[in-house]
Amino acid sequence: MTFTKRVxxxxxxxxxxxxxxVKYWTHELGITxxxxxxxxEKVGNSAAAVRKELSR
Known part of the structure; x- marks a missing residue:
């Protein structure tokens, strides 16, 4: 039996x-x-960039 470390x-x-x-981030950010x-699609998949765009 081999155990693998979950990333x-x-x-x-x-x-x-x-x-x-996706479920985590929609809940975390309160968006659909x-x-x-x-x-x-607009700013890339960086969480910081998405948060920054939301704060505008």
Whole structure:
């Protein structure tokens, strides 16, 4: 039997292909999935960049 260490997700990046990550970020930021997708397309998948854009 082989055990593998589970890798923690990078909380500095927003991975739109990961349903768990999308659910986390939509809840964390208080926005919809479509709004999150739009922001990631606009400023990239950096959580800091998305937060900065939201604060505008």
């Amino acid at each position: 923690q997700p990078d909380r500095n990046k927003i991975e739109m292909n990961d349903d768990y990550a 999935r479509s709004r999150l997708q739009h922001l990631v």
